[in-house]
Amino acid sequence: MSATSQDNVIKLADLVGRPAAKPEPFVLSDAEKHEIEHELTHFPDGRAASIEALKIVQKHRGWVPDGALEPIARMIGIGAAELEGVATFYSLIYRQPVGRHVIKVCDSITCFLVGYDEIKATLERTLGIGYGQTTADGRFTLLPICCIGACDKGPALMIDDDLHTDLTPQNVVGLLEAYP
Amino acid sequence: MATIHVDGKQYEVNGAENLLEACLNLGLDIPYFCWHPALGSVGACRQCAVKAFRDENDKQGRIVMSCMTPASNGTFISIDDEEAKQFREAIVEFLMTNHPHDCPVCEEGGHCHLQDMTVMTGHHSRSYRFDKRTHLNQDLGPFIGHEMNRCISCYRCVRYYKDYAGGTDLGVYGAAANVYFGRPEDGTLESEFSGNLTEVCPTGVFTDKTHSERYNRKWDMQYAPSICESCAVGCNLSPGERYGEIRRVENRYHGELNGYFLCDRGRFGYGYTNRKDRPRQPLVAGEVVTRETAIAAATAALKGKKVLGIGSPRASLEANYALRGLVGAEAFHDGHALGDAALVQLALAIVRDGPVRASTISEIEGADAVLVLGEDPTATAPRFALAIRQAARGKGKALAAEKKLAEWQTIALADLLQRDSYPVFIASVDTTRLDDIARATHRAAPEDLARLGYAIAHAIDASAPAVSGLDAATAELAQTIATALASAKRPLVVSGTGAGSPAVLQAAANVAWALKAKNDATGLALSLPEANSFGTALLGGASLEAALTQIESGAVDTLVVLENDLYRRAPQARVEAALARLKHLIVIDHQATPTAARAQVVLPAATVFEGDGTLVNYEGRAQRFFQVFDPTYYDNKIGLTESWRWLADLEARSAWKILDDVTAACAQALPALAGIVAAAPGAAFRIDGLKVAREPHRYSGRTAMRANQSVHEPRQPQDPDTALSFSMEGYNGTGSLDRPPELTPYAWSPGWNSPSAWNKFQQEIGGSLRGGDPGKQLFAAGAGKPYFGEVPAAFAPRGDAYRVLALHLHFGGDELSSRAEPIVKRASPAFVAISRADAVKSGVNGHATLAIDGAQLRLPTYISDTLPAGTIGLPAGFAGVPFFVHGALATVSGG
């Protein structure tokens, strides 16, 4: 029988038939911990900091690995299941590794009407990947996104935090050059 | 009260409910998924749509969700409205676009709320032609199967598991058309109440895994109204049998006790009855013999001999009473473990004679301040624990009332409540599984827990005895708890025999009585060692200690042990020495226990599923359990019968022909038990001349199921003992108001095949059953009782030995359920707990060797940061942990 932590402490109540806890290889960095702790001071109930805490880890690592959920949840004072509920609800919290740059193509109604299909097809052809995939060189990940508020200038997309509008199959390829 | 108008008819309703509940109460069916009587409304599924009108002149109306709309005065709605009907059918059709239509291979089929509702809406053919979304399933442990493709996203599972039961390892992931309900990763569900998911989920996502390997449709099993034997709460069960095996246990609704929910020990612990190693034929000197030979051998061992009888708190009153008849009242011994009998007698005196009667489970749910003294209720009386969680959450209702919000607005209630709750204080020897809802916890040895209790009582009522020499922190805690309890509207004290300490029970009683003097709504709930602890205590036998002393003196020739394993009741060396002094040992039991292995004569007894009888629970409620099936129908070599029948035969008592004769004799002989006859209708009861059918009317294959033995179908077994028939012939309806609630074997009503059918048996939804909740309260209102005054001295650790404390765990400590395979899988291995400082002091690391009550054992250790210094904790009743008496001392060494 193994105990939950190195110093062999286990709460009896935790023993209720649970399989022995696995050692936890994942450790949050000091910077991450520090930022999450700071975020927690803003709210009376730590739960309110869930999204920010996930964003902090994503900022440092590019995505939120499985192992991060338990330690983040513990800091916040909720269960990992509840935090995973938040993490998977928001499509911009990445639960898989993404490329250096994330292309988010608007697939909502206005862009649909003004040529979204061609933009999507061009990107897929140029990059050789579909939605949810990352190029082999780890440079781009391609994702759809809901209306980004640029309907008057559609079709539109975002690369990382930059908005690009009035796209055509011609100009969209050139855009990529700015993202090495 | 409010008047509502439904499809042109006028009805009176109570005005506090939502329209869905109000209509169901009126017997008007509206299909629904996400609403549940115990979970409230969230408006997630849109299935319960009806048309609402502004007034009687409004002909247009608008679609509303009935579960989200109050049934207030002057409401006009239509269920039959064409547009509403189309809307509801469309909703089911939408839900079905992703549902796999796999009813033929789905274990939910035949008792599925989704099937019932789909039929109710009239949706019968699909137009969706595209791919369905699919999910991977998880391994959720030995109890629950997972098949996520069947999910309709009603959110009932997470609302039950997380919000109601306080579980943290089941969640909902994703968004929109892609949501997933499960654990963060594969693994056993941690909650001790996970089994209720199988009934809460309206589809086949969560199903009973223990049933999978021996599966039958609900309509193909035989049922009886039964009682759980895994603790003294006495939850009502509906066990299903086929081919001579119990195949599943489901909840049998009881408005005051279990409600809609059981614990996992009660639901999944039935396997002991199916064990292959059970004695099923009489044995004499280890050889299978006929019934006559066995009785002759036993009679020879009894005749003219000095005989003692040891009864059992896990056997029925009738069985215990029959043993008492055989051996005589003076030679009858209560079968509780050493030390427990006195505790149970004390608990009995507190609950029966004191001014505060035992609270029902629903009363526990209504408490607004709770003190738990000396117990981990999740282990010792699990259903208490689930109820205490509702008490804590109950503050949401009070906050809602202030804001004029209805109680069923669950989301609004949770938003109001956030992390607030009614106060729950837990004082126990070590951590408990309720600590997550505790306002404050306190860990101490039993004496010190008692001292805390005495101090709380004194702080509430100065005439209760005071405690001297309390340290400042404990005194302050006592004051805090006293203030919270005294200012509550419905304060509750929970305690019991779990700490093995009379002082703890007395202190708990003092707190309750001090509160009662100020507040009539004070509650008290005491957990007891076993299912029929109060029943055996009321029979008034002498203690096991007395029996052993007599046997040890050599004055006893023959010992008759009824459904009891003495090795679980006294230290092994003592049991062995005592048994060696006997000339004859007769054991009547349904399990192959070490005690039975020592017997010359073993008479195979019926389990709770194979016989009938009466149990008395922690409230003093006498409840009858009924035989589910007749094992001899499938195998005529089986020679087991109810223990009382063996005992009546040994005594050649021809007057006891049926159970009612024994129950009546017992009630007559013991005034305290006079009420037990009324616990359920007797064998002569009929509805319109019919017995009540144990089998659903669709039961199939009856003529074929014995064909492997003989193609001639024998007559169905007859049941002289009860008003139930072993057949689908008999009364099967729900409509008759003459149907006593004690005689409902399973939940079914036309169009309602799932556990939701219980709604058709209730006076009002989620309330009492029609005809009153089952059982007969044996205790009259108690009188005033003087406070207990023996405040114990504080616990002082000894230098040379450790005080052994019993640690109770939900799985593995209860005798019968821990003989069931899935429970064994779920239980942790035996261990010894020791405080950090003591571990260092005694050089314990990893393993410890203990000497206790003359036994030596080596166990893995757990270092506890909360266990009091000078004590060690051992899991009570565990395989690999020998019996120890309360307060035993142990020496501990490392390695």
Ligand code: SF4
């Ligand atoms: S798993 Fe069952 S209870 Fe949970 S949301 Fe799906 S259908 Fe509802």
Ligand code: SF4
């Ligand atoms: S063990 Fe106790 S709480 Fe659990 S189902 Fe049985 S009677 Fe109820």
Ligand code: FES
């Ligand atoms: S629809 Fe594309 S930006 Fe609004």
Ligand code: FES
């Ligand atoms: S039951 Fe009313 S919306 Fe689900």
